Amino acid sequence: MTALDDHRGGHGSLESASLAGAEQALRLQQNAVSQPVRKRLYRLAGQYTATAAFSSIDSRQFDRAEQLLDRTLRLAQLGGDHVTMFRAFNLLAMIGYHRNSPSSSLAAAQAAQRIRATRRDPFLASLAHVRTAIALSAGGDQQTALRSLGYASE
Structure with a gap:
């Protein structure tokens, strides 16, 4: 599929x-x-x-x-299945972005950050921080968005 x-x-x-x-x-x-x-x-x-x-x-x-x-x-x-939970929250963050709803996008991205899979997989953690940065940027919080990008880079 x-x-x-x-x-x-x-x-x-x-x-x-x-x-x-x-x-x-x-x-x-x-x-x-x-x-x-x-x-x-x-x-x-x-x-x-x-x-x-x-x-x-x-x-x-x-x-x-x-x-x-x-x-x-x-x-x-x-x-x-924490990886699929992460995937679901990641997709919900995408939907929030597409709907021009930074608050729902941010809530979903932050939920993805709290999933156990992000504590175990640095790639997923980085992706969650990037999604958070996108939501923060769309909501006008540039400084915090840049900080999230820094966490993603780490």
Whole structure:
């Protein structure tokens, strides 16, 4: 699906295929007997749903993307998938920027900074700081934006 997205960008068939994958993972989860298997299936469903949300963003269907990202966050939390939670908050920050809503973009970017994955992965931490800097800059707070860029660089 990532290759399809890279080749064609966001479109309805990518979103549909991603959501079908998520539903299949959730159906399999109902039959799972062990907690680790259930968690992996929730993670997979969350990842598929995040891909569908990204496709919706690419198609500029921001309301739809937000609904999908709410679902992504629930599934990622059930699966203990901090990277997918980070991805969801990162995408919510993008939506806030596209909607010219610096406060919602900043809230999502700061939430991404607090995810466990950013404490473990310097690349994700840097990306979260860049998203924060973008939101701060869009809101007119240039000094704090520059400070966030400095943190991203570190």
